[in-house]
Structures are given as structure tokens and as C-alpha cells.
Amino acid sequence: MKTIDELLAEGVDGKRVFVRADLNVPLAEGVITDDGRIRAVLPTVKALADAGAKVVVASHLGRPKGAPDPAFSLLPAAERLAELLGAPVAFAQDTVGPAAHEAVNGLQPGQVAVIENLRFNAGETSKDDTERGEFADQLAALADVYVGDGFGAVHRKHASVYDLPAKLPHYAGYLIATEVGVLKKLTEDVKRPYTVILGGAKVSDKLAVIDELLGKADRILIGGGMAYTFLKAQGHEVGISLLQEDQIPTVTEYMERAAASGVELVLPVDVLVSTDFPDLKTKAPADFKTVDADQIPADMEGLDIGPKSRELFAEKIADAETVFWNGPVGVAEHPDYAGGTAAVARALLNCDGFTVVGGGDSAAAVRNLGFDENAFGHISTGGGASLEYLEGKTLPGLAALEN
Numbered sequence: 231m232k233t234i235d236e237l238l239a240e241g242v243d244g245k246r247v248f249v250r251a252d253l254n255v256p257l258a259e260g261v262i263t264d265d266g267r268i269r270a271v272l273p274t275v276k277a278l279a280d281a282g283a284k285v286v287v288a289s290h291l292g293r294p295k296g297a298p299d300p301a302f303s304l305l306p307a308a309e310r311l312a313e314l315l316g317a318p319v320a321f322a323q324d325t326v327g328p329a330a331h332e333a334v335n336g337l338q339p340g341q342v343a344v345i346e347n348l349r350f351n352a353g354e355t356s357k358d359d360t361e362r363g364e365f366a367d368q369l370a371a372l373a374d375v376y377v378g379d380g381f382g383a384v385h386r387k388h389a390s391v392y393d394l395p396a397k398l399p400h401y402a403g404y405l406i407a408t409e410v411g412v413l414k415k416l417t418e419d420v421k422r423p424y425t426v427i428l429g430g431a432k433v434s435d436k437l438a439v440i441d442e443l444l445g446k447a448d449r450i451l452i453g454g455g456m457a458y459t460f461l462k463a464q465g466h467e468v469g470i471s472l473l474q475e476d477q478i479p480t481v482t483e484y485m486e487r488a489a490a491s492g493v494e495l496v497l498p499v500d501v502l503v504s505t506d507f508p509d510l511k512t513k514a515p516a517d518f519k520t521v522d523a524d525q526i527p528a529d530m531e532g533l534d535i536g537p538k539s540r541e542l543f544a545e546k547i548a549d550a551e552t553v554f555w556n557g558p559v560g561v562a563e564h565p566d567y568a569g570g571t572a573a574v575a576r577a578l579l580n581c582d583g584f585t586v587v588g589g590g591d592s593a594a595a596v597r598n599l600g601f602d603e604n605a606f607g608h609i610s611t612g613g614g615a616s617l618e619y620l621e622g623k624t625l626p627g628l629a630a631l632e633n
């Protein structure tokens with residue numbers, strides 16, 4: 231993989247450099263609640279701008295449906311990038327249309343532009359190679375060189391991640407180099423016990439990684455929206471909790487395999503439940519109660535792990551030599567459901583092993599709950615990406631940079 235340092239040595243003065251970043255930051259009412267992913271790409275953007283490149287920054291944000299949707303505009307991220315750079319950043323209101331070309335053509339060496347959300351275009355995420363290739367051609371028209379630095383999206387076979395680097399000279403940015411360097415340690419020389427904690431809401435994506443993790447981890451703790459498919463598979467009522475019904479046979483097989491191979495698969499023993507999802511805008515106090523995990527009422531959903539589960543999880547983390555955590559174990563954006571996630575974060579800090587936290591929302595939760603990000607072994611900007619890397623999978627965005 232050629233790195234940005236090689237590109238800088240070759241010289242970028244006046245060249246248009248396309249930086250595929252992951253600026254998929256959490257937003258509340260259009261306000262960024264954690265800018266970690268923007269700060270993470272600054273070294274790359276700054277180095278290119280300082281060397282006289284015309285820097286074109288691109289990213290997805292959220293999951294719009296292949297067409298413009300103002301709720302998912304990258305404008306707030308572009309504005310924050312400008313603040314962090316201490317320099318103006320041009321913003322194009324389309325991705326590959328006239329506004330993007332105008333913004334890029336208007337750049338002087340050392341200046342930066344952000345183009346609108348890549349996923350406003352159906353070609354970005356298309357499963358059809360030709361459609362993705364055509365969109366990548368349109369992106370390629372905006373640049374002379376490609377720098378891949380969106381670690382959080384390298385597991386996606388998307389046009390800007392996978393197809394575009396094949397069309398331009400391509401290099402890995404500083405963030406990708408750092409992330410891969412740290413995560414590599416977890417694939418090569420894992421000190422045991424190795425505890426993995428999985429939570430969050432991208433249940434179908436993340437259930438799949440358990441298949442591989444069963445052969446790698448000693449303990450797998452399941453919280454967040456992930457837990458309810460397991461509880462249901464054990465025959466419990468889960469009410470209106472997040473559920474991946476079609477995955478019940480799969481998780482049943484996981485539980486059998488874990489038992490047979492001596493991997494501890496740990497589920498919550500109690501949960502906080504409510505009839506309503508909390509209001510994340512007003513953060514108004516929630517009406518919830520704590521129940522045992524096999525007593526979830528039919529009209530309620532589980533929104534955090536309960537006090538007994540927090541103790542149990544902390545115990546399974548305490549003596550671990552290696553810990554990997556992806557996914558808040560509750561709806562940590564709301565103070566009433568952040569207790570489980572805070573307990574897991576504390577347990578990581580109390581453990582002497584090497585601790586890695588991965589994922590946009592997990593990293594945001596840790597910082598927003600007031601934990602010192604430097605106290606963890608590593609905070610990865612990618613959740614799904616780091617999990618798939620640890621599985622040993624070939625990640626499209628890394629393979630494309632290697633070719």
C-alpha cells in the first residue's frame with residue numbers, strides 16, 4: 231500500500247487530491263454531537279493542503295436512499311472541518327454536478343473543498359458494478375490523485391471506496407495507516423483472556439461477525455440492540471425490542487457452538503425497559519423500569535442493560551488481557567439509558583489489558599460521557615470496519631489501496 235508520505239515526496243503542488251474520508255458524525259437537530267471522525271482526518275487534510283494540493287474531501291453521512299435529502303447534508307461537517315483547520319472550506323451542494331466542478335475549479339493550491347454526501351447518488355452504494363463504475367468515473371473527473379482515509383467505511387464495496395481508487399493513482403492516508411497498524415496487533419498476537427463486547431443497533435451487520443469471533447475470542451458479551459435476538463432465541467419474550475427475527479436460527483447455532491467450544495457467550499441478565507423510545511432531542515426523563523431479561527413485558531422494549539448485567543459484564547472484562555468493544559450497550563445518547571455503556575467504559579479503564587473501542591457511536595458515547603479518550607488503548611473510528619478487519623476479512627477499501 232503506498233502511503234500519503236510517498237505522495238507528498240512525489241509532490242502534490244497544484245494537484246487535485248480526492249480524500250475519501252468518513253465524516254459520518256452523529257448529529258442532533260443538525261448539530262454535531264461528536265466531531266471525532268473529523269478530527270481524525272485532519273492530519274491528512276492538513277498535510278496535503280500545506281503541500282499545496284487542491285484538496286477535495288468526500289464522505290457519506292447516514293444512510294440516505296440514493297437521492298438528496300437535506301437531513302443528511304454534509305454541510306455541518308464541512309463547517310466543522312473549516313473551524314478545525316482554521317481556514318475556509320468551500321462546500322458544493324452536489325456531489326458530481328456543476329456545483330462540485332465549480333467548487334473544485336475554484337480551489338487555489340492549499341485550499342480545501344467538501345462535496346455533498348456521496349450517498350445522495352444511487353451509484354455510490356449500488357450492487358451493480360457498472361452503475362458503481364459510472365459514478366466512480368464522475369468522481370474521478372474531479373481529481374488527479376486519490377487518498378483513502380475513511381477507515382470507518384473501508385468494509386463497504388462502494389464506488390468511492392472500492393471503484394474510484396482503481397481509476398486514479400491511489401495512496402493510504404494517515405488515519406488508515408494508524409488504524410491498520412493498531413488493529414493488526416489484535417490479529418497477530420492476542421493476549422488472553424480476550425473479551426469482545428458487542429452492542430449497538432446495526433444488528434444484522436454485526437451478528438455476522440460472531441461467526442468468526444467464536445474461533446478467536448474467549449468471551450463474547452452481547453448488549454445493546456444485539457441482545458434481544460439472542461434472548462428471543464432462548465425462548466424469552468422480548469416485547470417490542472430491536473429484533474432480527476430471521477437470524478434466530480443463526481444465533482441459536484452460535485450459542486450451541488459457543489457452548490461446545492468453551493467460548494463464554496454472555497447475555498444481559500436484566501434490562502431497562504419502556505413502552506417508548508426516549509426523546510433524544512429534549513432528553514426528557516424517560517419512564518422506564520428494570521426487569522430480569524426473561525421478564526420483558528410484551529408492550530415494552532429493552533433500552534439498556536440493567537445493574538446486575540453491568541456487574542456481570544465488568545467481571546468478564548476485569549481480568550481480560552485484550553478487550554475489543556463495539557456498540558453502545560444501551561441508547562447512550564439519553565442519560566437514563568447511558569448507565570450500561572458508562573459501566574462498560576469504566577470496566578475497560580479498570581482492566582490492565584489492551585483495550586480497543588471501535589465505532590462512530592461507541593467513540594462518541596465514551597467521549598460524551600466524559601471519559602478520557604487517551605486512557606483507552608485505542609479508539610477506532612470504525613465499528614463495522616474494525617470488526618470485519620478482526621474477522622480476517624479482505625476489506626474492499628484496503629484491497630483497493632493495495633492493488
Ligand SMILES: Nc1ncnc2c1ncn2[C@@H]1O[C@H](COP(=O)(O)OP(=O)(O)O)[C@@H](O)[C@H]1O
Binds near residue numbers: 430455589612
Ligand atoms: N437496546 C437498544 N435499542 C435500540 N437502539 C440501541 C440499543 N442499544 C444501543 N442502541 C443504539 O445503537 C446505536 C449505535 O449502534 P452502531 O451504529 O451499531 O454502533 P457504532 O457506531 O459504535 O458501530 C446508538 O445510536 C444507540 O442508541
Ligand SMILES: O=C(OP(=O)(O)O)[C@H](O)COP(=O)(O)O
Binds near residue numbers: 254
Ligand atoms: O458509522 C459507520 O460505521 P460504524 O457504525 O460501524 O462505526 C461508518 O460511517 C459506515 O457507515 P455505514 O454502516 O452506514 O456503511
